[in-house]
Amino acid sequence: MKVAQKISGLAKECIGEAKSYQAGIITAGEFVKFLLEFKELLAESILAVNENGNSRKKGASL
Numbered sequence: 001m002k003v004a005q006k007i008s009g010l011a012k013e014c015i016g017e018a019k020s021y022q023a024g025i026i027t028a029g030e031f032v033k034f035l036l037e038f039k040e041l042l043a044e045s046i047l048a049v050n051e052n053g054n055s056r057k058k059g060a061s062l
Contacts, residue, residue, distance in 0.1 A: 003048045010045070014038055 014034075021031040 003045055003052060006048075007042065007045045010038060010041055 017026065017031060017034045017038075020026045021028065026034075
């Protein structure tokens with residue numbers, strides 16, 4: 001999966017979780033846990049983008 005697609009999927013998942021929290025389907029604790037996991041996945045995706053940029057300079061791609 002390309003990095004941009006992964007980030008887009010994460011964003012959609014985050015929106016869904018926020019709506020679940022607003023609707024009272026999940027607790028604040030569950031939402032915070034999700035946000036912490038989201039933060040880690042987003043950081044990994046950003047690192048992958050940075051690595052991809054460096055790789056392209058060398059002639060490679062994801």
